[in-house]
Amino acid sequence: MKAGSDEGSMNAPNFSFSHLKVACSNCNLRELCLPLGLSLPDIEKLEELVATRRRIKRGESLFRAGDRFESLYAVRLGFLKSTVMSSDGREQVTGFYMGGELLGMDGISNETHSCDTVALEDTEVCVIPYERLEDVANAVPVLRNHFHKVMSREIVREHGVMLLLGSMHAEERLAAFLLNLSQRFEARGYSRTEFVLRMTRAEIGSFLGLKLETVSRVLSRFAGENLIEVNQKHVRITNPDGLRHIVSGQSAASC
């Protein structure tokens, strides 16, 4: 756990809510989080809906499998992972989430969450009570469409992960993973070439269907081929085209 956080008094779960006024209109993630062209009155309805925020410290969970579903969450700050667990205890990371992304949609189907979501660094999310979301979405068609698109986008994202898990080699998976992170960091105004992995090798491996040793070895190999520089969690992409080349059928050429 990181030392020196100035939030020391707020770590009991039920007191980690922040009741400060939420201002979506000022949020620098609104292009990621919200549809374009919301009118002022619509934004006011929205800000009434997204009334609270919640902080999760590194290692704590936002929700767990089995928890009653009540809200969706928009990541405001930080980094999380979602995992599912099989009956015999195997864990699979189903996704990593960062600023502007929406979490918790797995819970709608059953009124119960089916995955665990854990913060990989100190994180803040906007709480979106689902019942009220449905009302607001009814009243604001733009928002309703947007909500449907976000759910659909999650489905499409998962199709991509299935493609990756089902038909790619270790090198291709990791190249695709790094490029995906790169692009998402860039969309948030960070460097697309240089970033810090918030997750461990084991978590990357779980997401990509590989063992942590394989992840480590492939990263070292990439570094040896001057595609990237790696130093523990710090990664710099020095040859993005090389990575793209690996993703799109380098294997098709060499095999």
Add this chain to the structure above:
Amino acid sequence: MKAGSDEGSMNAPNFSFSHLKVACSNCNLRELCLPLGLSLPDIEKLEELVATRRRIKRGESLFRAGDRFESLYAVRLGFLKSTVMSSDGREQVTGFYMGGELLGMDGISNETHSCDTVALEDTEVCVIPYERLEDVANAVPVLRNHFHKVMSREIVREHGVMLLLGSMHAEERLAAFLLNLSQRFEARGYSRTEFVLRMTRAEIGSFLGLKLETVSRVLSRFAGENLIEVNQKHVRITNPDGLRHIVSGQSAASC
């Protein structure tokens, strides 16, 4: 192509619509497809929405990646697969769909479909124009909730597939696959122990992240252990508990 179909005059794509009156209220799939407790007026709105059906012959596609998204489809009869394709031409089956299941939600995010969906046997779907679905869903909250749950269920299903692809061995994947089919057939009133695989070994393999030879070998191994009987596409599950045992950590015990 099968001979002797009495629909010979309807194979040009644009004439494969059937404008017969759709009657959700009489449909024997309504428990799978619709929420419980719809009032009569609600059902009438629904039947106005789901006004047309469409037939797809074996091998034909319902929609393709890149097609403009206009409708969702509910399977009334038949069997389909969805596939995504990577830039370098690798194909991944993302799911198999049967009676009562909803298709096409990938298209909402972009107004463009991102996967191909192909009939594996002669199939009939109910066409649900998306724009009108949104209106009807607004007017009928039960239906709106149901729609959201169906999308969420698709997300949860894909989490399960990710777990399978990311952390299971060939035998576990196939055992899980057979049990899943078994359960879905049972829910539709068919035998849960004896059924016909509508897809080829290669398609099963693509879905499960395996090669067709591995699928064939594992099925033979299961047959050798008297878990199932296989004869080409015909499968009989003789020891479902054995299969369940394989799914839940047989490997954890023996390794």
Add this chain to the structure above:
DNA sequence: CGTTTCGTTGAAGAGTGTCAAGGCCAGTGG
């Protein structure tokens, strides 16, 4: 400064993939 967690690397082995040959079955045409 010791402890723990995380990451790297090597060697050996298991599990799938690849390649190749042959069998089964349905549909086709003689």
Add this chain to the structure above:
DNA sequence: CCACTGGCCTTGACACTCTTCAACGAAACG
């Protein structure tokens, strides 16, 4: 009716990727 064709499935032998096991090094934390 039969032989032929092509698609699908099965099986074997071998190659290869990834995992497993183990040891060690580096960083984070109290």
